Amino acid sequence: MTTEPAGPTTVAAGLDGSLVQELESRLRGRLIRPSDDDYDQARLVWNGMVDKRPGLIARCAGVADVIAAVTFARENAVPVAVRGGGHNVAGSAVCDGGLVIDLSPMNGVRVDPRRGTVRAEAGATIGDLDHETQAFGLGVPMGVVTATGIAGLTLGGGLGWLRRRYGLSCDNLVSADVVTADGRLITADEDHNADLLWGLRGGGGNFGVVTSFEYRAHPVGPEVYVAFVVHAGSDARAALRFYRDWAAGAPDEVSSFAILWHAPRIDEIPAEHHGTPILVYLAAHCGETARAQQELKPLREFGSPIADLSEVMPYLGLQQFFDADYPAHEMRYYWKSHFLVGLPDEAISALVDLNERSPSPHSTLDIWQLGGEYSRPGPSDTAFGDRSAPFLFGIESNWQRPEDDEAALDWARAVFGQLQPFSTGGQYLNFPGAYEDHDNAVRGTFGANLDRLVELKRRYDPSNLFRLNANIRPD
Numbered sequence: 244m245t246t247e248p249a250g251p252t253t254v255a256a257g258l259d260g261s262l263v264q265e266l267e268s269r270l271r272g273r274l275i276r277p278s279d280d281d282y283d284q285a286r287l288v289w290n291g292m293v294d295k296r297p298g299l300i301a302r303c304a305g306v307a308d309v310i311a312a313v314t315f316a317r318e319n320a321v322p323v324a325v326r327g328g329g330h331n332v333a334g335s336a337v338c339d340g341g342l343v344i345d346l347s348p349m350n351g352v353r354v355d356p357r358r359g360t361v362r363a364e365a366g367a368t369i370g371d372l373d374h375e376t377q378a379f380g381l382g383v384p385m386g387v388v389t390a391t392g393i394a395g396l397t398l399g400g401g402l403g404w405l406r407r408r409y410g411l412s413c414d415n416l417v418s419a420d421v422v423t424a425d426g427r428l429i430t431a432d433e434d435h436n437a438d439l440l441w442g443l444r445g446g447g448g449n450f451g452v453v454t455s456f457e458y459r460a461h462p463v464g465p466e467v468y469v470a471f472v473v474h475a476g477s478d479a480r481a482a483l484r485f486y487r488d489w490a491a492g493a494p495d496e497v498s499s500f501a502i503l504w505h506a507p508r509i510d511e512i513p514a515e516h517h518g519t520p521i522l523v524y525l526a527a528h529c530g531e532t533a534r535a536q537q538e539l540k541p542l543r544e545f546g547s548p549i550a551d552l553s554e555v556m557p558y559l560g561l562q563q564f565f566d567a568d569y570p571a572h573e574m575r576y577y578w579k580s581h582f583l584v585g586l587p588d589e590a591i592s593a594l595v596d597l598n599e600r601s602p603s604p605h606s607t608l609d610i611w612q613l614g615g616e617y618s619r620p621g622p623s624d625t626a627f628g629d630r631s632a633p634f635l636f637g638i639e640s641n642w643q644r645p646e647d648d649e650a651a652l653d654w655a656r657a658v659f660g661q662l663q664p665f666s667t668g669g670q671y672l673n674f675p676g677a678y679e680d681h682d683n684a685v686r687g688t689f690g691a692n693l694d695r696l697v698e699l700k701r702r703y704d705p706s707n708l709f710r711l712n713a714n715i716r717p718d
């Protein structure tokens with residue numbers, strides 16, 4: 244699960260100790276070495292499958308620490324990884340032998356309710372952001388697991404419960420402070436370094452270390468209506484066909500999923516279905532409750548569901564809805580994706596069959612409804628690129644035991660291959676697998692924007708210091 248170039252087993256093995264001591268003296272935060280008692284805890288990331296051993300971890304207390312760490316890495320040719328929330332499924336927040344620039348102590352959030360904006364440091368999580376914005380009845384479009392860091396999510400696009408009403412996380416990025424590869428701190432906004440702001444809106448961590456993000460925030464909550472309907476696996480084909488047709492006409496206030504899964508052992512689902520294949524409708528409506536109930540009614544009335552758990556819930560509860568299903572360190576995760584040109588009957592049949600063959604009951608095949616505000620920016624308006632696909636297909640292989648690695652990985656890759664004929668050629672690079680077939684993924688995803696992104700890379704990171712990502716090579 245590692246893609247970084249070969250390097251020394253530890254930084255100390257390839258560097259004079261005085262250079263490491265000099266870096267330490269320049270930090271207000273801590274420099275953690277492999278010999279420190281908390282090293283093993285500090286190198287952990289969310290995905291329990293990732294087991295990398297960095298040579299040094301710089302826990303940055305502020306921008307000056309980031310500048311010092313970037314300068315150290317550049318001057319000493321040390322591989323560098325950047326950690327925000329540490330939630331990237333491929334484990335790119337850590338590296339073997341190199342330097343981890345750990346931004347997690349930098350997690351301040353400040354809301355300006357008068358302007359409708361919020362500024363957050365790069366170590367903040369979705370949960371940190373939600374806690375502050377909801378105090379003012381506001382929300383920023385983010386992801387669907389609150390332990391996720393805002394930084395990597397935003398730089399990769401950022402799909403969540405508000406995607407069809409207010410767009411991607413990166414669409415709502417107003418400005419960013421960035422430490423570039425040459426150790427400068429610059430601001431990217433519409434008036435300063437606007438080309439860089441364009442690249443940060445979906446182009447990943449290729450151009451520097453973003454130390455803070457400023458977002459537009461929107462009125463949302465304090466409550467939302469959620470349709471949560473469960474169908475037996477035997478009805479999955481018909482339920483997916485209905486969902487495909489319903490999703491095409493849903494209002495922008497709705498963001499929904501159809502999820503192929505295996506039924507959890509909970510009281511709300513009849514015991515005879517526990518552990519068997521199911522199809523779940525999950526849709527959130529961020530508008531007025533009575534209208535929301537009416538507009539989500541078709542999802543509740545279709546077919547003969549085995550459970551209907553629809554309800555009004557706090558917006559913060561919606562944001563936390565999936566949290567318990569994605570524990571840190573305990574589970575092993577491998578996720579890939581396709582943007583789909585559609586959901587024809589052949590694709591639906593393949594999905595149902597593949598779910599039935601899943602080797603783990605924790606794995607899911609997720610159909611994300613797109614469209615609405617998500618789809619309105621043109622393909623060159625942001626680095627994120629083409630938004631014509633009506634659905635994102637997420638392959639989540641989730642399992643518990645290392646001895647099941649081969650089966651879980653083989654299944655996910657088989658699913659990816661079988662759905663390839665229905666793909667636009669692009670992938671959601673926050674669900675990157677292990678960055679295998681990297682060049683094709685980058686070309687297919689960025690498309691006509693790739694040449695412009697390469698020019699940005701040459702300008703801001705010509706030596707490709709920031710390469711442990713969906714890498715845009717300067718050459």
